Amino acid sequence: MDEGVVDRLSALSDDLLRRILHLVPSKEAASTSALSRRWGSLWRSSGAVDLAAAIRYGHDEIYSYQAMQETQRAAEDAFCRAAAASLAAFAWTPTAATPTSREVAMRLPAVTTLVLALCGGLLGQGAGQNRIWALEIDAPRLQSLVYKGLLRQFQLRSAATELARADLHFLKDTLCYGKERTRELFWQFVQSLSSAKALKLTVNAGLKEIAAIGKARRAQLLCPLPNVQRLELEGWHHPTSTTAAVAIANLLHCCHALGDLTLKLSDVPPDSHKDDGSYYASDRLDYTRSIDRFIRRRRSSTISMEDSNSSGVRYHDDVHDIPGLSGHSFACLQKSLRRVSLQFRLGDSSSSCLGPRLVKFFAQNAMVLE
Amino acid sequence: MEVDKGKGEAEETRKVAEADRDTVTLKSSDGKLFEVSKEAAARLSTVLAGMIAGGSIDDNGTDLKQIGSEALENVVDYCNKHANSIPSAALISSSISFNTAPFKEPEEWERKFVDRLSHDALFDLVEAANFLGMERLLDVTCHKISEMMKGKSPDQIREVFNIKNDYTKEELEEIRQELAWAFYDD
Numbered sequence: 001m002d003e004g005v006v007d008r009l010s011a012l013s014d015d016l017l018r019r020i021l022h023l024v025p026s027k028e029a030a031s032t033s034a035l036s037r038r039w040g041s042l043w044r045s046s047g048a049v050d051l052a053a054a055i056r057y058g059h060d061e062i063y064s065y066q067a068m069q070e071t072q073r074a075a076e077d078a079f080c081r082a083a084a085a086s087l088a089a090f091a092w093t094p095t096a097a098t099p100t101s102r103e104v105a106m107r108l109p110a111v112t113t114l115v116l117a118l119c120g121g122l123l124g125q126g127a128g129q130n131r132i133w134a135l136e137i138d139a140p141r142l143q144s145l146v147y148k149g150l151l152r153q154f155q156l157r158s159a160a161t162e163l164a165r166a167d168l169h170f171l172k173d174t175l176c177y178g179k180e181r182t183r184e185l186f187w188q189f190v191q192s193l194s195s196a197k198a199l200k201l202t203v204n205a206g207l208k209e210i211a212a213i214g215k216a217r218r219a220q221l222l223c224p225l226p227n228v229q230r231l232e233l234e235g236w237h238h239p240t241s242t243t244a245a246v247a248i249a250n251l252l253h254c255c256h257a258l259g260d261l262t263l264k265l266s267d268v269p270p271d272s273h274k275d276d277g278s279y280y281a282s283d284r285l286d287y288t289r290s291i292d293r294f295i296r297r298r299r300s301s302t303i304s305m306e307d308s309n310s311s312g313v314r315y316h317d318d319v320h321d322i323p324g325l326s327g328h329s330f331a332c333l334q335k336s337l338r339r340v341s342l343q344f345r346l347g348d349s350s351s352s353c354l355g356p357r358l359v360k361f362f363a364q365n366a367m368v369l370e
Numbered sequence: 371m372e373v374d375k376g377k378g379e380a381e382e383t384r385k386v387a388e389a390d391r392d393t394v395t396l397k398s399s400d401g402k403l404f405e406v407s408k409e410a411a412a413r414l415s416t417v418l419a420g421m422i423a424g425g426s427i428d429d430n431g432t433d434l435k436q437i438g439s440e441a442l443e444n445v446v447d448y449c450n451k452h453a454n455s456i457p458s459a460a461l462i463s464s465s466i467s468f469n470t471a472p473f474k475e476p477e478e479w480e481r482k483f484v485d486r487l488s489h490d491a492l493f494d495l496v497e498a499a500n501f502l503g504m505e506r507l508l509d510v511t512c513h514k515i516s517e518m519m520k521g522k523s524p525d526q527i528r529e530v531f532n533i534k535n536d537y538t539k540e541e542l543e544e545i546r547q548e549l550a551w552a553f554y555d556d
Contacts, residue, residue, distance in 0.1 A: 008493035009515065009531040016500060019508065023473065023516035030552035034524040034545050036536050 010038045017042055113144045151185050156192045165198035172204040186210045191223040199228045203235040208243035212250050228255040234264040246324035258332035266345035322357045338370045397431035398439040410449040416503035436501050441494035448507055476510045484514040
């Protein structure tokens with residue numbers, strides 16, 4: 001190769017340099033910022049996502065626990081560095097995204113779809129290190145967010161006005177924050193995504209964990225979610241507990257313009273599911289029967305707003321009211337809620353009576369249900 | 371200058387025989403003429419495609435003032451080799467945006483093609499390809515440059531490309547700290 005005295009590379013246009021950096025592994029691409037001023041932060045806009053670090057677990061035989069831990073730590077570090085590199089190359093600006101950092105702030109000016117999978121789960125499990133960390137994302141053009149991970153402090157810095165859907169799946173946490181803090185984190189998380197039109201929430205920890213009970217708590221935690229048109233809530237509750245209904249009520253309360261609601265409830269914690277194949281089969285019959293019953297009942301009675309507010313007294317059957325839902329009025333039930341889909345999975349005891357009660361509640365109270 | 375295909379050879383004078391030829395004549399900045407198949411030119415270069423479609427091709431040699439004869443010869447050589455290699459639609463980057471178009475690894479002959487180039491000739495070719503809007507040739511040449519950077523420290527990259535470090539010691543240290551993960555030795 002001829003060693004010219006002229007720097008031909010730096011003389012290329014920014015576009016060409018980005019194009020070249022795009023093909024360089026993230027690590028080297030980032031290190032080009034140390035070449036000269038010309039190179040500065042060019043690599044950040046090169047869109048490089050080449051994850052150069054490969055994680056190898058137990059490549060050789062591992063003899064001691066300590067060795068295994070070291071391997072894992074090294075793999076974690078490699079992962080963090082590679083992830084930081086690729087994320088940074090995607091115009092993220094990790095302020096302190098070193099492997100030990102606890103707060104990550106990311107700026108993603110151009111990103112429209114963001115998938116954050118296994119947040120915290122991957123790094124926190126195993127070695128018993130439960131890390132408390134916070135995530136701050138600045139993505140003004142975000143349209144779709146998928147978050148699967150532990151419930152942690154989450155904030156969207158600039159309002160993502162184009163946010164169409166947010167899919168949040170909160171895994172059960174081994175770290176115990178205390179109930180109040182869990183609730184707070186959940187509602188803050190949801191609030192930060194208040195511009196979303198479709199919201200899917202999966203809560204592995206039990207729905208009562210997120211329920212805001214009592215006037216004071218509601219005032220403190222709940223926030224309007226005026227844009228949410230579709231809501232899907234999946235979670236479980238204790239067979240005898242009706243606190244889950246409070247969580248549902250909280251969400252109905254927040255989503256003024258809700259048009260489509262899907263509830264997938266179970267009275268068994270998700271990790272105890274062994275056979276997911278016959279998931280809803282056992283209670284489908286009951287469910288259909290109750291639907292029929294309530295639809296018939298609804299037709300036979302003239303339902304007005306007064307009726308719905310005093311519904312519990314009017315119908316004498318074995319289905320009782322639901323604390324949190326019955327007797328309250330919800331804007332979305334009066335005006336916008338057109339579709340409700342309910343799926344229940346009953347545990348061995350079959351003692352849950354939340355399902356039929358919910359069916360009753362929606363049949364009676366949703367004014368514009370189709 | 372040896373070129374294996376006759377079409378790529380410099381031709382000093384050329385009489386225009388037919389009005390509707392299947393080649394186009396290109397003129398380098400230093401006045402040398404090169405002939406290339408119209409089909410290959412239109413397929414591989416968005417700029418030449420536009421000129422052909424727009425009728426702005428000069429039969430006596432279309433002036434390409436930005437491109438020297440060595441680079442233009444390489445461009446024409448590449449077009450001919452490309453036309454002779456197994457035609458593959460996927461070879462041409464379809465998208466104008468390199469961020470969205472999936473990058474296809476250079477083929478064996480393309481590697482050889484850029485490997486034989488001198489340092490300066492490589493950069494001349496990058497600039498020519500860029501000027502002519504030859505996406506695939508840009509991919510291949512940029513890939514070659516990226517390979518020259520792979521696995522190297524900033525110091526080594528500076529040496530290969532003669533890049534002058536204009537940072538102060540303090541600034542450099544700041545960058546190294548900010549991007550510690552990138553300077554971490556495996």
